[in-house]
Structure formats: structure tokens, C-alpha cells
Amino acid sequence: MIKKVFSFIRARLRKVILEEIWLEDYISRGMKIGKNCSIQPRCIFDYSHCNLITIGNDVTIAPQAYLLAHDASTKRDLGYTKIGRIDIKDNVFIGARALIMPGVTVGENSIVAAGSVVTKNVRPNTVVAGNPAKEIISKEEYINNNRELLKSxxxxxxxxxxxxxxxxxxxxxxxxxxxxxxxxxxx
Known part of the structure; x- marks a missing residue:
């Protein structure tokens, strides 16, 4: 029991202390983060281009999500790396191990399913999933479906x-x- 309590306290302290310090480093380099966001452990933000990342208010980013503002696939052949802004609008949920690529805007009130690779803009109020991510349902339908399931x-x-x-x-x-x-x- 003591081991369990110690592990819990250590995890919370790591999140509160280390994660805030970690986020402060990104913010000092130009990344914008809104109010009331929940950014879970081991998320990865493109350190070299974090100034191109904006996260709105009330956003949840699950563990090990990756926001990548550059794509070096063209570097060897063209001598240039592609870069692009990432704009996560308000009230967005990004699932565990989702990958948001450069040049993507995730619209308000949207959900990006776990493991998705987002290469194109996500319309507001939608749920996207897959590799590459595709719109699968409106957020309203998704919530209503879950509201019904919640009954049973x-x-x-x-x-x-x-x-x-x-x-x-x-x-x-x-x-x-x-x-x-x-x-x-x-x-």
C-alpha cells in the first residue's frame, strides 16, 4: 500500500513540477497555450518549430500525442524542410498517440481519435480517426450515441x-x- 501511495505521489509531483517546467520551455520559445488545457504526460511538441504551434482554450491532449510543425522528407532531395503552423482551436480532444502534421488546423469542438495521423484540416464539430485521419461522424452524433449507451x-x-x-x-x-x-x- 505504501508503495502504491508513493508511486501515485511521485507521478503527480512529476506532472505538476516537470511538466509545467517543460511546457514553460516551449512557451518561452513561442508556443501558445490557452487556458484550462490538460496536456498529459509524454506529449511531444516540435521543439525546433514550437513557435508555429498554437493551442486554444479547454483543449485536452492525451499521452504521447505528437504535434509536428516540420516535415524533413524533402530535405535530402530539395535542400529544404517543409514547415507549417499547427492551430488547435478551442475545446478539442486529441487522443493518445495521435500525430498532427504541419499545416493542420483542428477546428473547434473536434475530437481526434487515438492513433490518428492528421494530415489535413479537421472541420469544427467533427470526429476524425485513422491513418490518414478521415471524418467519421459529427461530434453531436458521437455525443448523442454515447448518451444512449450511457443508459445501459x-x-x-x-x-x-x-x-x-x-x-x-x-x-x-x-x-x-x-x-x-x-x-x-x-x-
């Missing part, structure tokens, strides 16, 4: 999270059992 799928409180100090072995067993053949939701 298992729901769990924060206490069921490993980040909670209330998670018991019995709760873990219960959660695994309830999620055996379905998905669920956590507050």
Missing part, C-alpha cells in the same frame, strides 16, 4: 480508478466482471 452500460465512480485511494481488490474484480463483454463509463 456500466458506470463507475472515481473511486474505481487506480488514482483513487479507495479502490479495493473487490472493486477491481467487480469492474473486470462488469466489463467482460462490454465497455463502460467512468465519472
Amino acid at each position: 452500460y456500466p458506470k463507475f465512480s472515481y473511486d474505481y480508478s487506480n488514482a483513487s485511494d479507495k479502490l479495493t481488490e473487490e472493486m477491481k474484480i467487480e469492474m473486470r466482471k462488469l466489463l467482460k463483454d462490454t465497455k463502460g463509463y467512468m465519472v
Whole structure:
């Protein structure tokens, strides 16, 4: 139990201290980050061109997402590297390990699915997924679909999270059992 608490505290301190210092370095080099953003651990921003990256307000970027403002595929043959701005508008969610390429704008209220490679602009209020990312559904339809699923799928409180100090072995067993053949939701 002590090991678990220590790991939790260490992870939180690393996020609060190291991540903020890390982001401050990008900001000092010209990257713009809006208010109320949640940028998860191990996200990678193009350090050499971070001044070309703008992140709006209320944006969530999941772990290991990559925002790349340059593309060196032309360097050897042409002697030049392609560069382009990345503009993440307000209220955007970027999933884990998504890759945003140079010259891309992700429109307001959009969702970029985990693992997607975004090479073209994302329209506002849409969900994109894949490699290359393609529009798959409107955000409104996506939220409405999940609202319906929420009525019948298992729901769990924060206490069921490993980040909670209330998670018991019995709760873990219960959660695994309830999620055996379905998905669920956590507050």
C-alpha cells in the first residue's frame, strides 16, 4: 500500500513540477497555450518549430500525442524542410498517440481519435480517426450515441480508478466482471 501511495505521489509531483517546467520551455520559445488545457504526460511538441504551434482554450491532449510543425522528407532531395503552423482551436480532444502534421488546423469542438495521423484540416464539430485521419461522424452524433449507451452500460465512480485511494481488490474484480463483454463509463 505504501508503495502504491508513493508511486501515485511521485507521478503527480512529476506532472505538476516537470511538466509545467517543460511546457514553460516551449512557451518561452513561442508556443501558445490557452487556458484550462490538460496536456498529459509524454506529449511531444516540435521543439525546433514550437513557435508555429498554437493551442486554444479547454483543449485536452492525451499521452504521447505528437504535434509536428516540420516535415524533413524533402530535405535530402530539395535542400529544404517543409514547415507549417499547427492551430488547435478551442475545446478539442486529441487522443493518445495521435500525430498532427504541419499545416493542420483542428477546428473547434473536434475530437481526434487515438492513433490518428492528421494530415489535413479537421472541420469544427467533427470526429476524425485513422491513418490518414478521415471524418467519421459529427461530434453531436458521437455525443448523442454515447448518451444512449450511457443508459445501459456500466458506470463507475472515481473511486474505481487506480488514482483513487479507495479502490479495493473487490472493486477491481467487480469492474473486470462488469466489463467482460462490454465497455463502460467512468465519472
